[in-house]
Amino acid sequence: MKQSMTLIPTLREIPADAEVKSHQLLLKAGFMRQNASGVYSFLPLGKRVLQKVENIVREEMDGADAVELLMPALQQAELWQESGRWYTYGPELMRLRDRNDREFALGATHEEVITSLVRDEVKSYKKLPLTLYQIQTKFRDEKRPRFGLLRGREFIMKDAYSFHSSKESLDEVYKKLFQAYSNVFSRCGLNFRAVIADSGAMGGKDTHEFMVLSDIGEDTIAYSDTSNYAANIEMAPIVMEYKRSSEALKEMDKVKTENQKTIEEVAGFLEVSHENLIKSLLFKVDDQYVLVLVRGDHEVNDVKLKNLLEAGSVELASAEETKTVLSCPVGSLGPVSVTEVRIVADHAVEAVVNGVCGANEEHYHFINVNPGRDFNVEQYADLRFIKEGDPSPDGSGTIVFAKGIEVGHVFKLGTRYSEAMNATYLDENGKSQPMIMGCYGIGVSRTVAAVAEQYNDENGLVWPANIAPYQLHLIAVNMKDETQAQLANELYKELQGERFEILFDDRQERPGVKFADSDLIGLPLRITVGKKASEGIVEVKVRKTGEVTEVNRSELAGTLASMLKSI
């Protein structure tokens, strides 16, 4: 493609709205433009990268015996009502009405559509398993879109759904797609981990998220420093045992702790360690309030709490609610003599000896509190977030944290949708059974941003060869110099003939402008036609390393081919 014929609006300055590297560079290098919050146009370069990623996804999915189809983005409300999600999905589902006042949704995901399709078309165990996928635009009215393509309201996703007559078959396809996903992200050049994730109320024991390691990631990954264990921090179970100190139990006492509210303040004021404190938090669990206790140096894990109580929603009660329910400000909460609400506690609390907790009275705490003696707990469970330094749940090594961007998710759905929507098949005995399902997503546009996030330097983007919008950037230093212009034009045609993907900067621009734009766009190899054009010699520069070689035009195609292979 000649640069004079396409649209690559590079910017000299970074738009003020862009915060993270990938967002800034994709805008600056002219790959995309924002339309509304979380809504973007892909310009020609952006579109090409997107297509590269899509094609890798297609190859790997097809290789795993998944078949592509395309479902509507515009979906009738009835389907969502059938699964129940019309009422539970919330405002994140974009809803609209047609001219006849019928209700629709813009697809946030496609479980309903695919389940209804397969229900109608597949009736026999002989047609199973079946794995279908699509690459499509999804709509989610995010509360807070941010970071450019990383969290948009309209984005491109590959979603796949598998249907089975047995758990074993689901396991098999899950494993195959897990491998396909690893291949996709490896081929995109990403540094990623597959981590154990939350399966939530959907049940099913296996679900993994594919996380690209990045400081701007919105999820925290807890992984072992020695084994390959990795889990979303929400999920990592605590395996350590808490030893009770052998200290003699002392008499409980109420002490004045004027204006000491936080764990930090109270521990400092009473000169005790955080581990000796019992932190009490009031949660609203569905319609009930529950007092949750963890040790002062620990944090409540709301996902574990939610799973333990089999709740639909779990949120911290507000200060006002707390005051109403326990008639006490949040800084002085404690479990002693509390009968109004259920009390659950993390295992670590059970081992606290002569601890400190709020006295349910402003400015007062209890000291020498002992669980069992001074207050009762309905249930002890694993309720806290894992910490760095904790033993790894798989028994080998200790836990370290990293931030991750979720780019893929594989999930064993089970029969949640097939049962709700009556997607059944007849088994070998002629008996009707609900189909067992799996679902598998890849955030395609998010993957593009994740790569941009990992591959850049101070001069701009540095695309891995596999997904670069073009492989080669051909530059004529001076298009007014006839020798240079002619050689560049000839090389452009020759290299195209050799099936290279090539962007030719044929603009009448200053060399400095061309070089700067070239670095910014970040194609893997740059061919510069300059002073030595008359001798048939050009320069080849590797974007990533900056390494430059002079090459005779007769050897150019061969040299480029082998260089592309090596990067």
Added chain:
RNA sequence: CGGGAUAUAGCUCAGCUUGGCAGAGCACUAGCAUGGGGUGCUAGGGGUCGCAGGUUCAAUUCCUGUUAUCCCGACCA
């Protein structure tokens, strides 16, 4: 949804405190020079100062409302 901030040319931003014809740099157009890392000079084009209302002889500037965008938090099958 709670808290904070911003909105003036395609981009980055001044001007507003103290009301009086709309500004700069970059980008764009034309010309001349230049031609290996965002070049120089000259001459131009481009804005309903987010929108609506109010105060005023006069509002980009003051007041009220509203919308959009960004940030922090909560949320995220």
